[in-house]
Amino acid sequence: MSEPAIELVEMTKRFRNFTAVDRLSLTVQRGEIFGLLGPNGSGKTTTVNVISGLSRPTSGTVRVLGRDMLTEPRSVRRLLGTIPQETALYEELSAEANLRFHGDLFDVPRSRLPSRIDELLRLVQLEDRRRDRVSTYSGGMKRRLALARALLHDPELLYLDEPTLGVDVQSRRAIWDHVLDLRTRGKTVLITTNYLEEASALGDRLAIIDRGRLVALDSPQQLKSKYGDTVLDLVLEPAPSPALLVRLRSIDGVTAVNTADGTLKVNLTGDPEATGRVVTAVTGEAKLLRINQHEPDLDEVFLQLTGRELRD
Incomplete structure (x- = not known):
């Protein structure tokens, strides 16, 4: 070599x-x-x-x-x-x-x-x-x-x-x-x-x-797959409390929870029931205005790794 x-x-x-x-x-x-x-x-x-x-x-x-x-x-x-x-x-x-x-x-x-x-x-x-x-x-x-x-x-x-x-x-x-x-x-x-x-x-x-x-x-591709197969983007009213963030992180299938630009981002593994558990926890505390599900991108990998966005 x-x-x-x-x-x-x-x-x-x-x-x-x-x-x-x-x-x-x-x-x-x-x-x-x-x-x-x-x-x-x-x-x-x-x-x-x-x-x-x-x-x-x-x-x-x-x-x-x-x-x-x-x-x-x-x-x-x-x-x-x-x-x-x-x-x-x-x-x-x-x-x-x-x-x-x-x-x-x-x-x-x-x-x-x-x-x-x-x-x-x-x-x-x-x-x-x-x-x-x-x-x-x-x-x-x-x-x-x-x-x-x-x-x-x-x-x-x-x-x-x-x-x-x-x-x-x-x-x-x-x-x-x-x-x-x-x-x-x-x-x-x-x-x-x-x-x-x-x-x-x-x-x-x-x-x-x-x-x-x-x-x-x-x-x-490996960076994306390591940090969850799916990302949920949720917009809530009011904004999520620290207690809700802690609760979400304890849910089986959740690999990371972050907030960015007013959006709650929840990274999930392939567990098909994890999305339902997240939505149940969120709607028990706040009004869910919008939800979007997608594959993770490198912005979200960076946010998960460092707790801040790449363009800080």
Whole structure:
């Protein structure tokens, strides 16, 4: 078995008295699309900065593409492609000029550069706009150009920070298709995102971190199935009391009870009688205005794991 693309062992990063990442251990396999999820302040950006060699860990081990980031950070950066949250393109230049500049920075051979630029502009469907100033591009076009730029030097590991932030639905789907295609080429992709739909659609596995600690790690489907087969969304009048929440949590078949945005969320196992027991308990105390039953999504998994919503 080949060496992992990323290996963190008890990695900790402190800033004076503040611990941004607390003994984080995880492994990303080569050829995997790996999602890193968490609310603002959870430690995602700090973790990625350490993986990218932009920050040194306070303690622990960090290996990327078989190299120790404490001793070989520069060699890793040459093998890493990034799309930061701020696209950071030269807007007064054309798409082609942006790519040529990046190619020179990463020592892409001059003999190969023109064909590589042609290939990537076709890939991201910008070939007919190659000579237009980037300032004339839409947000989705800029993100697609940023993807082409990140791929230009053929990196082994690609890091995408909120890859479809602020883009339209059509561009989002196009970027997803490009990212999924990278897996077929054997590339490793690390994605940080607050779009749960995106994480579920792209990630082979997802790590959820909160307050610098790992709280869950599994495939999207396994994360959903672990925390109940069904979710009941109930709107009550008045709002549920603390005593009712305690009562609901004691019901057989109930795996979690939370409130979010005025809605009572009850996670259930496959017990067919659990729904009836929940409704009986609720209507004994409050008026049931609305009820909806559905399969759990990653928002609800995160709420159950941390007690707060991902976009906090």
